[in-house]
Amino acid sequence: EVQLLESGGGLVQPGGSLRLSCAASGFIFGTYAMSWVRQAPGKGLEWVSVISDRGHSTYYADSVKGRFTISRDNSKNTLYLQINSLRAEDTAIYYCAKCPYPSTFYLGGPWGQGTLVSVSS
Amino acid sequence: QTVVTQEPSFSVSPGGTVTLTCGLDSDSVSTNYYPSWYQQTPGQAPRTLIYATNIRSSGVPDRFSGSILGNKAALTITGTQTDDESDYYCALYVGRGISVFGGGTKLTVL
Numbered sequence: 001e002v003q004l005l006e007s008g009g010g011l012v013q014p015g016g017s018l019r020l021s022c023a024a025s026g027f028i029f030g031t032y033a034m035s036w037v038r039q040a041p042g043k044g045l046e047w048v049s050v051i052s053d054r055g056h057s058t059y060y061a062d063s064v065k066g067r068f069t070i071s072r073d074n075s076k077n078t079l080y081l082q083i084n085s086l087r088a089e090d091t092a093i094y095y096c097a098k099c100p101y102p103s104t105f106y107l108g109g110p111w112g113q114g115t116l117v118s119v120s121s
Numbered sequence: 122q123t124v125v126t127q128e129p130s131f132s133v134s135p136g137g138t139v140t141l142t143c144g145l146d147s148d149s150v151s152t153n154y155y156p157s158w159y160q161q162t163p164g165q166a167p168r169t170l171i172y173a174t175n176i177r178s179s180g181v182p183d184r185f186s187g188s189i190l191g192n193k194a195a196l197t198i199t200g201t202q203t204d205d206e207s208d209y210y211c212a213l214y215v216g217r218g219i220s221v222f223g224g225g226t227k228l229t230v231l
Contacts, residue, residue, distance in 0.1 A: 035220070037167075045159070045167065045210050047220040059218025062122075100172050106155035106214035108172020 002026040004096050004112030011118045016086050020115055022079040022096030030054065030074035033099040035107060036081050038092035039114075048094070049081065050105050059105070064090075086119045093117075123147065123215050127223035133201045133230055141226050142193040143211030149192035154213040156194035158187060161208045161225075170209075171196060198228075206230040 008020040022034070036048040049060045049070040058070050069082040079096050093116050098109030124146040133139040143156055150156060152174045159167040169178040171187035174194065186197050194213070198205055211223045 037222075044225045045161075045212075045222040047212065047222060050218045050220070057218065061219070095166060100176075104155075105218045105220075106157070106173070107212045107220050108155070108157040108169055108176075108178070110169060110178075111166050113166050 002098060002110045004098065004110065006094065006096055006112045006115035009094065009115030009117045011120065012086055013121050014086060014088060014119055016119070017082070017084045018086070018117060020081040020083065020094055020117070022081075022112055024077045024079065024096075024098070027098070029072075029077040031102045032109070033103075033105050034072065034079045035097045035099065035105075036070060036079075037095045037097055037107075037111070038090075039095070040089070040092040043092075046092075047107070050099070051079070052105070053102065083117070086117075088119050091117060091119045123213075123221045125211065125213055125221050125223040127209075127211060127226045129224065130227045130229065133198070133228065135201060135203060135230055137201050138197065138199045139201055139228065140190070141196045141198075141209055141211075141228070142190065143195070143213065143223050144193040145213065150194045150213065151189060154194070154215065156187065156189075157212045158185075158194075158196045159210045159212070160205075161210065162206075167210065201230055203230050 035050040093114040095114045100108035126144040157172040161167045175187040
């Protein structure tokens with residue numbers, strides 16, 4: 001069974017940084033692209049970023065480009081999201097999600113339970 | 122900037138059939154956009170229902186089906202149950218790694 005467990009969220013001041021992690025199990029992690037999706041309180045879903053299976057290709061939403069960095073360690077079956085220069089509008093639950101097929105970037109696999117990032121002074 | 126459109130809200134009677142749609146402001150939705158659908162109840166993580174237009178995720182009842190209807194992606198729920206009352210989101214893959222979500226549809230079963 002696929003399991004995705006996010007961690008690393010918390011309360012941070014504007015301008016601060018956090019690194020989110022997503023521990024994966026139940027599948028061959030290094031053969032699937034992985035995404036981050038976020039949801040601000042009371043709002044809809046927003047795709048944030050995706051990374052290819054080996055980590056050579058990364059893509060970002062315009063709203064986070066230049067401030068967020070997605071990465072992965074296939075030896076640890078872990079996905080990361082480094083978030084810098086945090087703003088109040090980055091306050092959200094951050095979910096990691098597995099892409100459904102190897103070598104594809106589109107969404108459709110299972111999701112984790114999410115980790116909450118709150119940006120406030 | 123790509124905008125994905127969904128009905129903000131929809132109502133259906135228990136046992137009825139409802140079709141939610143997912144469109145694009147600037148193009149017709151086709152299978153090339155790999156539409157996917159997600160169900161979310163309050164306080165819970167989204168659950169994948171359908172991906173790549175019409176493939177049901179593991180464990181999803183066959184009451185849920187995906188298709189292309191006209192120029193939009195569609196999620197049809199037949200024999201709607203009260204437990205189906207949720208928010209439903211679609212996502213489209215627009216290329217170069219980028220996906221875009223619709224604003225979501227709040228489905229009421231009454």
